[in-house]
Amino acid sequence: MEVILGRTSGFCGGVRNAIVKTKEEAEKSNDIIYCLGDLVHNPIVLNDLKRMGVQVIEKLEGIPNPKGKLVIIRAHGVKKEIYEEAKQLEIKIKDLTCPKVLAIHEFVDKYSGENSFIFLIGEKKHPEVIGTASFCGNNSVVIENEEELQDAIDIFNNKSKENKNMNLIVVAQTTFNLEKFEEFEKIIKDKIDKNIEVIVNNTICNATRIRQEETEKIAKEVDGMVIIGGRKSSNTNKLYQISLENCKNVVMVENAQELKENLDNFKMCKKIGIMAGASTPEESIEEIVNIVKNM
Ligand code: SF4
Numbered sequence: 001m002e003v004i005l006g007r008t009s010g011f012c013g014g015v016r017n018a019i020v021k022t023k024e025e026a027e028k029s030n031d032i033i034y035c036l037g038d039l040v041h042n043p044i045v046l047n048d049l050k051r052m053g054v055q056v057i058e059k060l061e062g063i064p065n066p067k068g069k070l071v072i073i074r075a076h077g078v079k080k081e082i083y084e085e086a087k088q089l090e091i092k093i094k095d096l097t098c099p100k101v102l103a104i105h106e107f108v109d110k111y112s113g114e115n116s117f118i119f120l121i122g123e124k125k126h127p128e129v130i131g132t133a134s135f136c137g138n139n140s141v142v143i144e145n146e147e148e149l150q151d152a153i154d155i156f157n158n159k160s161k162e163n164k165n166m167n168l169i170v171v172a173q174t175t176f177n178l179e180k181f182e183e184f185e186k187i188i189k190d191k192i193d194k195n196i197e198v199i200v201n202n203t204i205c206n207a208t209r210i211r212q213e214e215t216e217k218i219a220k221e222v223d224g225m226v227i228i229g230g231r232k233s234s235n236t237n238k239l240y241q242i243s244l245e246n247c248k249n250v251v252m253v254e255n256a257q258e259l260k261e262n263l264d265n266f267k268m269c270k271k272i273g274i275m276a277g278a279s280t281p282e283e284s285i286e287e288i289v290n291i292v293k294n295m
Pocket residue numbers: 012013014015075076098099100101174175205206207208278
């Protein structure tokens with residue numbers, strides 16, 4: 001079987017940094033360390049960390065005797081209020097928010113005053129978006145689809161009639177689909193008064209963009225495609241969607257066992273492409289590549 005493995009498969013810089021540093025902290029510490037939410041959306045990595053004494057919590061207030069405890073902030077980042085809450089509870093923070101996400105927080109924070117309105121394009125329920133939204137202030141809206149974009153444009157047009165100095169800021173979740181973002185940008189520019197300043201900051205991470213482009217290219221060349229990654233992983237789901245648009249035969253798996261259960265899908269294939277999301281460990285990728293090669 002001919003196999004094409006995406007060059008950009010696996011951990012991105014932000015995720016690799018978060019995992020390495022969390023493991024370092026766990027090795028140094030004799031106490032439990034806490035992580036606000038899953039460090040990455042991958043069950044294999046999470047089980048590994050659990051064995052090392054990293055406990056996932058959803059809220060700081062869930063920590064027993066919090067004073068002096070260490071809490072990891074994952075690559076997605078957290079809400080602005082968390083930093084203040086940690087200070088009050090005298091919790092130590094290890095902030096592993098990806099620098100690219102931190103840059104978005106700083107950018108929107110700068111425009112969170114009354115003379116700007118922010119469109120944050122991304123998935124409302126995604127932790128990164130929840131975190132970024134908290135830095136945007138009240139004049140902002142999260143937009144997931146075209147319908148919501150239209151509503152947001154109406155809201156902005158009304159607001160800008162009341163405040164003639166208001167400008168419009170547009171940013172995106174780091175893993176948002178680039179093509180869709182560009183479509184949204186065009187709609188926004190067409191429907192907003194030309195006299196209004198519109199600042200579009202394409203905050204889609206380069207690692208995401210390159211991985212999505214490579215996925216599309218591979219999916220077009222092969223007759224079967226395997227996407228590896230956690231089901232909760234937003235970037236892995238996007239790779240799956242892109243593959244479906246470009247290849248008839250696509251499966252998304254979290255691990256080698258799941259692939260084994262789906263091998264029948266590839267019976268007639270001659271060339272299979274493999275791509276993995278940003279939180280997929282190398283061992284999983286290698287294992288799956290070997291299974292496919294030996295088919
Ligand atoms: S995908 Fe990009 S922004 Fe997100 S954690 Fe990885 S490097 Fe950072």
